[in-house]
Amino acid sequence: MTRLIIIGGGIAGLSAAYFALTRPQNPPDEVIVLEKAHRWGGKIATERVDGFVIEGGPDTFIAIKPWGMALARELGVADRLHGSNPKQKATYILHKGRLHPLPGGLTMMIPTDFGGMLRTGLISWPGKLRMGLDFLLPPAKSPGEESLGRFVGRRLGREAYEALIEPLMSGIYAGDGDQLSLQATFPYLRDLEVKHGGLVRGALAAKRERMKRNGAAPGSRSMFVTPQTGLAELVEALVVRLRKLGAELRLGVEVRELKKDSHQYSVFSNQYAVLKADRLILAAPAFVSARLLRPHDPELASLLDAIPYASTATISLAYRLADVPRPLDGYGYVIPRREGRKALACTWTSTKFPHRAPEGMALLRVFVGRAGQEDAIDWTEEGLLAIAREELRLTLGVTAEPFLHRVFIWPRAMPQYNVGHPARVGRILAGLERWPGLALAGNAYHGIGIPDCIHSGEMAVKSLFRSQDERTQVNADASR
Ligand SMILES: Cc1cc2nc3c(=O)[nH]c(=O)nc-3n(C[C@H](O)[C@H](O)[C@H](O)COP(=O)(O)OP(=O)(O)OC[C@H]3O[C@@H](n4cnc5c(N)ncnc54)[C@H](O)[C@@H]3O)c2cc1C
Numbered sequence: 001m002t003r004l005i006i007i008g009g010g011i012a013g014l015s016a017a018y019f020a021l022t023r024p025q026n027p028p029d030e031v032i033v034l035e036k037a038h039r040w041g042g043k044i045a046t047e048r049v050d051g052f053v054i055e056g057g058p059d060t061f062i063a064i065k066p067w068g069m070a071l072a073r074e075l076g077v078a079d080r081l082h083g084s085n086p087k088q089k090a091t092y093i094l095h096k097g098r099l100h101p102l103p104g105g106l107t108m109m110i111p112t113d114f115g116g117m118l119r120t121g122l123i124s125w126p127g128k129l130r131m132g133l134d135f136l137l138p139p140a141k142s143p144g145e146e147s148l149g150r151f152v153g154r155r156l157g158r159e160a161y162e163a164l165i166e167p168l169m170s171g172i173y174a175g176d177g178d179q180l181s182l183q184a185t186f187p188y189l190r191d192l193e194v195k196h197g198g199l200v201r202g203a204l205a206a207k208r209e210r211m212k213r214n215g216a217a218p219g220s221r222s223m224f225v226t227p228q229t230g231l232a233e234l235v236e237a238l239v240v241r242l243r244k245l246g247a248e249l250r251l252g253v254e255v256r257e258l259k260k261d262s263h264q265y266s267v268f269s270n271q272y273a274v275l276k277a278d279r280l281i282l283a284a285p286a287f288v289s290a291r292l293l294r295p296h297d298p299e300l301a302s303l304l305d306a307i308p309y310a311s312t313a314t315i316s317l318a319y320r321l322a323d324v325p326r327p328l329d330g331y332g333y334v335i336p337r338r339e340g341r342k343a344l345a346c347t348w349t350s351t352k353f354p355h356r357a358p359e360g361m362a363l364l365r366v367f368v369g370r371a372g373q374e375d376a377i378d379w380t381e382e383g384l385l386a387i388a389r390e391e392l393r394l395t396l397g398v399t400a401e402p403f404l405h406r407v408f409i410w411p412r413a414m415p416q417y418n419v420g421h422p423a424r425v426g427r428i429l430a431g432l433e434r435w436p437g438l439a440l441a442g443n444a445y446h447g448i449g450i451p452d453c454i455h456s457g458e459m460a461v462k463s464l465f466r467s468q469d470e471r472t473q474v475n476a477d478a479s480r
Pocket of ligand 1: 035057284413442
């Protein structure tokens with residue numbers, strides 16, 4: 001009998017259970033998933049209420065990383081996936097308190113439409129001239145690990161970074177671009193510089209390549225997809241499938257302690273005296289894994305604990321359309337750090353996904369919380385609601401009472417892939433060598449997007465069963 005226990009029932013932990021049970025060879029006899037909360041999905045949290053579909057965490061996943069689409073296909077959810085509204089694709093950037101349309105022609109977030117860049121009011125003329133230097137500056141020879149801010153600043157200038165690139169890129173991590181590691185977040189940007197001699201030149205080449213491949217203007221198909229009634233569909237389908245496959249899924253179980261003897265792990269929780277496992281996947285946040293491992297391996301625990309996390313919140317508010325003075329003619333807006341607002345973005349959900357609000361209603365979602373600025377936020381539900389309402393008043397002129405609102409608070413939710421992250425993860429993986437039968441999964445290590453988390457679950461399972469698979473292969477070869 002082999003028993004695999006997975007700690008954490010977010011998308012990474014549930015995916016790990018799926019990949020373990022569907023292994024073509026050597027599947028474990030028993031898979032148990034233990035989740036502290038009273039629902040599955042972790043950061044994926046969808047509420048369906050009064051005809052609204054409200055996402056508390058992620059609202060889409062990127063389709064070009066294969067693992068999300070592949071899992072959706074295997075679960076029979078793929079035909080329920082759709083992109084965002086192709087008819088009103090504008091995105092805005094707040095600049096000196098006013099919304100400016102994002103210049104068209106951004107490829108991999110790098111501007112490639114010169115007309116659009118010349119016309120935009122987001123960047124001053126000296127700033128635009130500085131961006132043009134990207135064509136003349138040679139690639140840096142060996143800059144070492146750079147922050148996103150330093151890299152983009154060196155190629156396109158600080159102004160373009162702060163006004164345009166920072167709000168787009170840092171928003172994904174709720175991070176500080178001057179801390180985020182380029183290598184760990186957007187490594188392809190450095191590749192563009194090295195291969196093509198400059199960022200814009202590289203982005204233009206990528207755009208041509210994509211047009212050749214797709215036979216269409218880039219951007220004509222949505223890069224981000226989501227199921228009809230929210231991302232929870234993916235979690236729901238996964239849970240149904242796991243039950244069919246025989247997984248034991250237990251909610252409300254907080255794992256508090258681990259012990260290891262020569263062959264087995266003992267898992268202690270608030271619910272069971274002890275559960276024994278031959279293999280273990282820690283798919284909880286890195287700081288939780290650190291806590292569980294600290295008594296046995298303080299060095300590994302310290303490395304895990306050193307991964308910083310940012311707290312974040314989303315506040316969804318519904319209004320009658322007539323109460324929103326500005327036309328909601330796009331997906332929403334992002335707010336550069338230098339604007340000094342507490343919010344970092346606002347999605348116009350009812351335009352981005354028209355079926356997610358009843359006719360005549362507007363659904364808006366405000367994001368609050370940035371790495372390094374958490375102390376300035378009142379993290380209570382009332383405090384966050386007040387910040388969101390103030391943001392909507394200032395930028396969209398909305399003063400009406402919302403028809404309904406939902407506040408989702410995510411303390412220490414977004415791991416920060418700061419400079420040093422790749423080396424730290426390398427040392428964590430090396431430290432895991434001391435722990436046979438144990439693997440880590442989740443958003444703290446190799447990518448925070450949903451497809452990355454799914455992939456992390458798959459890789460954790462592969463790493464746990466590698467030696468068994470190798471033995472099976474050797475036996476098969478020998479008997480041939
Ligand atoms: C507001 C927000 C918006 C986002 N937007 C997007 C987006 O649009 N697209 C995208 O791809 N990604 C997005 N992300 C990122 C993505 O949602 C997450 O990175 C991903 O869902 C994390 O999955 P996970 O399984 O690694 O971790 P989690 O979802 O955090 O799951 C870990 C689980 O472990 C459980 N746990 C913790 N401690 C214990 C314990 N001691 N015992 C048992 N269980 C425990 C937790 O309760 C939790 O359920 C967003 C994230 C947030 C917060």
